[in-house]
Amino acid sequence: MTEETFRGEPLRLALLSLSALCVLAFAVAVATAIGDYDIPLRTVFLSITNKLGLSSAPLSRIEESVVWNLRLSRALVAALCGAGLAICGAILQSLLRNPLAEPFVLGVSAGASTGAVAVIILGIGAGMVSLSLGAFVGAFAAFGFVALLSSGTTTGPSHTILAGVAASQLFNALTAYIVTTSGNAQQARDVMFWLLGSFGGVRWPEFQLLLVVVVACLLVCILYARTLDAFTFGDEEAASLGISVAKVRLVLFGVTALMTATIVSMVGTIGFVGLVVPHAARFLVGPTHLKLLPACALVGAVFMVLADIASRVAVPQQTLPIGVVTALVGVPFFALLLYRARPQS
Amino acid sequence: MSVVAENLVWGMGKKTIVDGVSLEVVEGETVGLIGPNGSGKSSLIRLLAGLRRPRRGRVVIGGRDVSQISRRVLARQVALVQQNASTEMNVSVLDVVRLGRTPHRSALSGWSAADEAAVATALARVGMESRKHQSWPTLSGGERQRVHIARALAQQPAILFLDEPTNHLDIEHQIAILRMIRDLKLTSLVALHDLNHAAMFCDRIVVMQDGGVVAAGPAETVLTEGMLKAVFRVEGRVGRSPYHQRPHIDFLVD
Numbered sequence: 112m113t114e115e116t117f118r119g120e121p122l123r124l125a126l127l128s129l130s131a132l133c134v135l136a137f138a139v140a141v142a143t144a145i146g147d148y149d150i151p152l153r154t155v156f157l158s159i160t161n162k163l164g165l166s167s168a169p170l171s172r173i174e175e176s177v178v179w180n181l182r183l184s185r186a187l188v189a190a191l192c193g194a195g196l197a198i199c200g201a202i203l204q205s206l207l208r209n210p211l212a213e214p215f216v217l218g219v220s221a222g223a224s225t226g227a228v229a230v231i232i233l234g235i236g237a238g239m240v241s242l243s244l245g246a247f248v249g250a251f252a253a254f255g256f257v258a259l260l261s262s263g264t265t266t267g268p269s270h271t272i273l274a275g276v277a278a279s280q281l282f283n284a285l286t287a288y289i290v291t292t293s294g295n296a297q298q299a300r301d302v303m304f305w306l307l308g309s310f311g312g313v314r315w316p317e318f319q320l321l322l323v324v325v326v327a328c329l330l331v332c333i334l335y336a337r338t339l340d341a342f343t344f345g346d347e348e349a350a351s352l353g354i355s356v357a358k359v360r361l362v363l364f365g366v367t368a369l370m371t372a373t374i375v376s377m378v379g380t381i382g383f384v385g386l387v388v389p390h391a392a393r394f395l396v397g398p399t400h401l402k403l404l405p406a407c408a409l410v411g412a413v414f415m416v417l418a419d420i421a422s423r424v425a426v427p428q429q430t431l432p433i434g435v436v437t438a439l440v441g442v443p444f445f446a447l448l449l450y451r452a453r454p455q456s
Numbered sequence: 457m458s459v460v461a462e463n464l465v466w467g468m469g470k471k472t473i474v475d476g477v478s479l480e481v482v483e484g485e486t487v488g489l490i491g492p493n494g495s496g497k498s499s500l501i502r503l504l505a506g507l508r509r510p511r512r513g514r515v516v517i518g519g520r521d522v523s524q525i526s527r528r529v530l531a532r533q534v535a536l537v538q539q540n541a542s543t544e545m546n547v548s549v550l551d552v553v554r555l556g557r558t559p560h561r562s563a564l565s566g567w568s569a570a571d572e573a574a575v576a577t578a579l580a581r582v583g584m585e586s587r588k589h590q591s592w593p594t595l596s597g598g599e600r601q602r603v604h605i606a607r608a609l610a611q612q613p614a615i616l617f618l619d620e621p622t623n624h625l626d627i628e629h630q631i632a633i634l635r636m637i638r639d640l641k642l643t644s645l646v647a648l649h650d651l652n653h654a655a656m657f658c659d660r661i662v663v664m665q666d667g668g669v670v671a672a673g674p675a676e677t678v679l680t681e682g683m684l685k686a687v688f689r690v691e692g693r694v695g696r697s698p699y700h701q702r703p704h705i706d707f708l709v710d
């Protein structure tokens with residue numbers, strides 16, 4: 112960056128972040144207002160300030176409770192999931208040097224959901240291991256599977272993706288198998304939840320755990336932002352720039368798996384956010400990770416809250432699985448990327 | 457800083473690709489590495505730069521075994537320009553050259569005046585300062601090569617390894633880059649295919665064949681008609697250029 116652009120740059124970035132935060136706040140407010148019955152934005156605002164002790168407006172107890180206990184936590188969880196999945200996508204795309212990489216495409220989400228389902232339904236390690244741990248083990252198993260299948264070659268872009276497709280198929284089949292053979296009727300219906308995701312039923316405890324995990328992981332990733340830049344020309348180039356490639360991969364794949372597993376154990380698998388958002392963010396702030404990662408977090412959060420709103424209003428009286436909405440946006444985008452990533456004649 | 461290779465052996469599976477190479481590049485010297493396709497030049501350079509671990513033998517840089525030096529410390533002393541490094545990312549020329557500062561910066565340290573100066577000098581050296589905002593995918597092959605060289609220079613290394621740095625360059629830039637490498641006060645090892653360029657710009661020449669070094673020394677002693685025939689399978693006559701007094705090869709074809 113030259114000096115002149117350097118001086119203008121922070122201002123532009125500050126404005127961009129500020130406007131993204133405003134959009135996010137507004138989206139969360141709208142997501143909180145919309146539902147089985149709509150609550151005016153004013154009431155939403157006052158309920159929140161009441162709860163925070165900033166105001167004491169007389170409001171209906173029910174509305175206040177709906178806003179605080181049901182909808183606000185859900186909207187904030189959606190925001191954190193969007194942020195987390197987008198960061199995972201950005202990291203995987205850089206480390207694998209593949210514009211199509213993300214936890215869902217690589218089968219990591221599928222692995223996490225298999226792990227979670229195995230814990231719930233088969234009761235593996237009952238009482239001793241939590242749902243999240245199961246998801247975490249599943250996520251790593253999928254990572255290992257993809258790494259194994261795509262190793263040996265000089266990891267051409269298509270190879271990793273093909274391995275990911277195989278992993279997704281395998282783990283989704285395992286999930287469906289476990290649920291249909293061992294679950295009861297209700298659990299069999301819930302298989303949709305694991306395969307397509309849902310924000311139904313998330314409350315403040317989920318938010319708190321997710322907040323800690325996503326913020327901590329984002330901080331770790333930001334510490335590695337420069338390192339990720341050094342992967343622009345591949346592993347060998349990164350090594351010749353002084354990066355301990357194996358260690359960085361281990362840390363960042365670990366962080367990605369942790370975030371994916373935490374998110375999937377709460378809301379199931381949600382595809383394509385990790386794919387679409389990093390590309391949009393790169394378009395906004397460029398490929399430098401110190402800017403890209405926070406941008407991914409913000410754009411991902413806004414995207415997911417909007418997707419959640421769409422999932423609730425698209426079909427009257429029904430909530431679409433969130434993965435359906437993200438896929439409807441993500442798949443055309445994926446196709447566009449595939450088209451652009453084709454080898455030049 | 458000098459580079460010493462002691463009896464390096466490296467291979468993949470059962471195949472031995474670098475077979476008992478010993479060589480020395482003394483401080484400030486520019487050494488040309490020549491040899492037919494597949495003779496192991498790139499593999500040797502990767503070993504010397506510490507990117508691969510040799511099966512046997514060792515590489516000593518500045519008196520220390522490379523395997524004992526941390527990656528980061530090594531990257532402040534050794535820079536490498538690979539044969540075909542490319543990316544799909546929409547990075548700018550400046551972004552790429554700035555990567556050269558990676559080993560000199562900590563995770564969150566700001567961009568210092570020293571960083572800025574190193575990048576500006578490197579860009580000027582390869583004549584790309586007016587193109588610094590252009591994006592990588594829009595650069596021509598030769599421009600990409602020059603940007604990679606600038607990135608390596610921005611590392612401010614004591615030792616520079618270049619694998620066919622004149623690939624894709626037009627003749628003006630081939631000569632400009634080779635002259636720059638010769639005139640830099642760096643220890644450098646350059647893999648080249650143009651033997652006349654090697655003769656013109658290198659203090660010494662190392663010849664590789666089938667993973668081993670078959671000749672090493674000044675151009676005058678290395679570039680012989682016998683060597684051309686044995687190693688490169690071409691007929692040539694070696695004379696002395698009346699213009700620069702260096703050996704010059706005329707290739708004979710029928």
Ligand SMILES: Nc1ncnc2c1ncn2[C@@H]1O[C@H](COP(=O)(O)OP(=O)(O)OP(=O)(O)O)[C@@H](O)[C@H]1O
Pocket residue numbers: 468473491492493494495496497498499500539
């Ligand atoms: N990772 C690898 N796995 C298998 N074979 C390899 C590997 N790397 C290099 N080789 C083989 O080793 C030999 C030497 O390769 P290298 O790239 O070092 O040659 P080179 O002298 O640089 O050739 P060129 O002039 O074409 O660049 C080649 O036959 C190549 O096919």
Ligand SMILES: [Mg+2]
Pocket residue numbers: 497498499539619
């Ligand atoms: Mg080579």
